[in-house]
Amino acid sequence: xxxxxxxxxxxxxxxxxxxxxxxxxxEHQRALPWRSRPDxxxxxxxxxxxxQTQVQTVLRYFDRFVRRFPDARALAAASEEEVVSLWAGxxxxxxxxxxxxxxxxxxxxxxxxxxSRFDEILRLxxxxxYTAGAIASIAFNLPExxxxxxxxxxxxxxxxxxxxxxxxxxxxxxxxWTPAGRAAEFNQAVMELGALVCVPSSPLCLxxxxxxxxxxxxxxxxxxxxxxxxxRAAEEVRLVMLVMEHEEEILLVRERxxxxxxxxxxxxxxxxxxxxxxxxxxRALARSFSPEPGALEERGTxxxxxxxxxxxxxxxxxxxxxxxxxxxxxxGARWTPRAALDALVTSSAFRKAxxxxxxx
Ligand code: SF4
Numbered sequence: 195x196x197x198x199x200x201x202x203x204x205x206x207x208x209x210x211x212x213x214x215x216x217x218x219x220x221e222h223q224r225a226l227p228w229r230s231r232p233d234x235x236x237x238x239x240x241x242x243x244x245x246q247t248q249v250q251t252v253l254r255y256f257d258r259f260v261r262r263f264p265d266a267r268a269l270a271a272a273s274e275e276e277v278v279s280l281w282a283g284x285x286x287x288x289x290x291x292x293x294x295x296x297x298x299x300x301x302x303x304x305x306x307x308x309x310s311r312f313d314e315i316l317r318l319x320x321x322x323x324y325t326a327g328a329i330a331s332i333a334f335n336l337p338e339x340x341x342x343x344x345x346x347x348x349x350x351x352x353x354x355x356x357x358x359x360x361x362x363x364x365x366x367x368x369x370x371w372t373p374a375g376r377a378a379e380f381n382q383a384v385m386e387l388g389a390l391v392c393v394p395s396s397p398l399c400l401x402x403x404x405x406x407x408x409x410x411x412x413x414x415x416x417x418x419x420x421x422x423x424x425x426r427a428a429e430e431v432r433l434v435m436l437v438m439e440h441e442e443e444i445l446l447v448r449e450r451x452x453x454x455x456x457x458x459x460x461x462x463x464x465x466x467x468x469x470x471x472x473x474x475x476x477r478a479l480a481r482s483f484s485p486e487p488g489a490l491e492e493r494g495t496x497x498x499x500x501x502x503x504x505x506x507x508x509x510x511x512x513x514x515x516x517x518x519x520x521x522x523x524x525x526g527a528r529w530t531p532r533a534a535l536d537a538l539v540t541s542s543a544f545r546k547a548x549x550x551x552x553x554x
Pocket of ligand 1 (some may be wrong): 348351352391392393397398399402403404405406408409410411416
């Protein structure tokens with residue numbers, strides 16, 4: 195099919211490409227825990243974890259997660275807090291909440307069995323076209339294409355797309371490549387090629403199983419595709435954060451004025467306006483939870499990075515002799531025993547702030 199300047203490969207070229215890639219994959223694929231038993235539930239959990247997260251990081255979380263929640267029923271029966279606490283450190287916590295919501299749907303609509311049709315998978319919360327294609331092809335061997343960053347780069351280089359191409363072209367090429375009956379292996383093989391050989395800045399063309407049909411390689415322009423992206427300038431953010439203590443309890447809040455740090459529960463936090471005094475901002479914040487917050491002690495600054503933001507957090511500690519009722523009600527704020535913090539506080543930014551107040 196013609197796509198402006200770009201043309202989907204013909205069947206002969208496609209067949210040679212599939213054979214070369216599948217032979218390479220059978221020898222060189224990494225042993226990953228979700229590959230050893232690719233049932234749809236495990237594939238789904240791994241694909242959601244892998245969104246915007248490196249494989250090495252996911253390896254530290256996957257086994258523990260599927261041991262605790264071995265199937266959709268177990269996940270649906272868990273509280274949101276427990277699911278998010280097992281996700282602590284992986285970031286983008288909306289993914290964990292959507293996983294649980296989708297598990298509830300799987301139980302409610304499909305009797306706990308993972309749906310096997312592409313359109314049903316696509317309807318699950320948090321599942322987009324890529325993830326639905328990955329589950330349908332890897333777990334059910336359906337000939338559904340997938341296009342992620344790795345596949346897009348491989349297609350771009352094989353076609354020498356120096357100026358990019360419409361998104362539709364990538365999906366149509368991926369669909370034309372996906373072989374009926376071997377979609378599971380093939381889709382993983384293209385992604386694996388992008389992850390291990392056709393890597394972003396210096397592709398390993400000498401080791402590449404599909405160098406022969408590669409147009410970028412033939413023209414000697416492989417490293418130019420895709421063009422290097424200009425790094426996004428880091429945004430500096432200054433926050434104040436309160437560690438309000440009463441005996442062995444710490445005040446946690448659900449809604450925070452500065453929503454830069456993910457997690458359902460966290461320490462009271464507020465962004466500093468330009469020129470605003472941190473002490474004054476901390477005091478105003480403390481008053482919003484306790485009419486008489488007492489003295490606040492400045493404990494220092496902790497630094498935290500979230501995607502393109504560099505966050506400097508000035509931490510203040512308040513010790514309350516009496517335990518005031520937390521304004522915001524049971525749903526909005528809660529006094530939490532120190533021993534229970536780990537289960538509720540998911541971001542390391544809050545943990546660093548609490549550590550900053552420990553010892554004196
Ligand atoms: Fe990528 Fe090089 Fe292989 Fe082409 S030959 S697909 S640029 S690794």
